Amino acid sequence: MAVGDQPIIVIKKIKKGDHGGHHGGAWKVAYADFVTAMMAFFLLMWLINTTSPQQKRGIADYFAPASVSETTSGSGGILGGTSLSNSGSKGSGSKDVIQALAPDAPQDVTETGQSQTSASQQSQQTAQQQQEDAAFTSAAQSLRQAMQDMPELAELSKQIIVDQTPEGLRIQLVDQEGRSMFQEGSAVPNDRAKVLLGAVSKVINQLPNRVSIAGHTSASTGGVKPTSDWALSSARADAARSILQGDGVDPDRVYQVAGKAASDPLYPDDPLLPGNRRITIVLLREAPVLPPNSGP
Numbered sequence: 001m002a003v004g005d006q007p008i009i010v011i012k013k014i015k016k017g018d019h020g021g022h023h024g025g026a027w028k029v030a031y032a033d034f035v036t037a038m039m040a041f042f043l044l045m046w047l048i049n050t051t052s053p054q055q056k057r058g059i060a061d062y063f064a065p066a067s068v069s070e071t072t073s074g075s076g077g078i079l080g081g082t083s084l085s086n087s088g089s090k091g092s093g094s095k096d097v098i099q100a101l102a103p104d105a106p107q108d109v110t111e112t113g114q115s116q117t118s119a120s121q122q123s124q125q126t127a128q129q130q131q132e133d134a135a136f137t138s139a140a141q142s143l144r145q146a147m148q149d150m151p152e153l154a155e156l157s158k159q160i161i162v163d164q165t166p167e168g169l170r171i172q173l174v175d176q177e178g179r180s181m182f183q184e185g186s187a188v189p190n191d192r193a194k195v196l197l198g199a200v201s202k203v204i205n206q207l208p209n210r211v212s213i214a215g216h217t218s219a220s221t222g223g224v225k226p227t228s229d230w231a232l233s234s235a236r237a238d239a240a241r242s243i244l245q246g247d248g249v250d251p252d253r254v255y256q257v258a259g260k261a262a263s264d265p266l267y268p269d270d271p272l273l274p275g276n277r278r279i280t281i282v283l284l285r286e287a288p289v290l291p292p293n294s295g296p
Contacts, residue, residue: 047059128286129285132168132209132285132286133164135207136164136168136169136207136283137164138206139169139203139206139207139283140162140164140169140203142202142203142206143160143162143171143199143200143202143203144157144162147160147199156179156192156195156196158176159173159174159175159176159179159181159192159196160172160173160174160196160199160200161174165282166285167212167282167284167285168209168212168282168283168284168285169207169209169282169283170280170281170282171200171203171280171281171282171283172266172278172279172280172281173193173196173197173200173240173278173279173281174266174274174275174277174278175274175275175277175278176274176275177274179192180192180274180277181193181196181277181279182236182277185228185232187232187235187236187238187239188239189236189239189240189243193240193243193279194243197240197243197244197247197279198243198247200244200281201243201244201247201248201249202247204244204249204253204281204283205248205249207283208253209253209283209284209285209286210253210254210255210283210284210286211244211249211253211254211255211281211282211283211284212255212256212257212258212280212281212282212284213237213238213240213241213244213254213256213257213258213279213280213281213282214233214237214256214257214258214259214260214264214279214280214282215232215233215234215235215236215237215238215240215258215259215260215279215280216233216260216261216262216264216265216266216276216277216278216279216280217229217232217233217261217262217276217277218262218265218271218272218273218274218276218277219262219265219271219272219276220262229259229261229262230259230261231259232259232261233259233260233261234257234258234259235259236259236279237257237258237259237279238257240279240281241254241257244281255284262276266278
């Protein structure tokens with residue numbers, strides 16, 4: 001149709017599609033799979049470099065289908081999986097490697113991890129210690145009973161201290177105020193000391209244990225320890241040994257005679273007390289019997 005005898009011109013524009021947009025997120029999934037695969041690859045390389053040949057063999061056996069048994073017992077079945085023990089579907093694997101590396105336990109080891117030989121030795125030592133404790137207790141009671149039965153010892157009972165220590169049965173003859181066993185500065189025992197040592201010798205003769213004898217002095221006024229106290233305490237201990245041997249104690253049983261001066265006071269809080277001057281006699285515990293072939 002024309003207007004004013006002029007034709008109408010129609011212009012048709014065709015809009016082409018936009019090719020500049022993205023193609024979706026599929027590439028991200030592919031990239032993530034690639035990164036995961038690379039991480040697994042480097043992890044495998046690291047395991048290969050850090051594991052020993054035996055560990056590699058164990059890992060290979062674990063993943064090898066040939067090592068899976070065909071039995072349906074235990075954890076068998078389609079979805080039963082595999083097991084590392086011999087009782088399941090898996091017959092071998094890393095457990096075999098662990099058993100090969102672990103040392104065999106001694107045949108005499110008990111469930112508590114202690115060998116039967118060691119347990120027997122400990123039992124013998126415990127029995128021996130109990131027997132010694134009973135013998136020491138009986139000897140101490142005998143000495144106390146003797147002190148009560150004999151009038152000449154009754155008044156001296158406060159000068160004897162008897163107790164048990166880890167070292168053995170300890171008998172201490174202590175000085176009291178006005179009741180010394182030695183004259184001041186002398187190593188010659190008086191009659192009081194001889195009576196006490198005679199009573200002690202009867203107890204010693206009841207037991208086979210070795211004997212240790214030590215002499216002690218008290219501290220001097222002013223805290224100065226005379227050098228002569230070492231010689232004096234040693235001489236007093238040796239004098240006590242001589243009296244004990246004269247009363248029947250076998251000389252071979254005397255293990256040690258020592259002088260300790262004032263270095264080991266009975267009353268550390270007051271080293272000047274007369275009770276620090278004493279003679280200590282110890283019936284030693286016997287050393288435990290060593291097992292055969294028990295060298296250092």
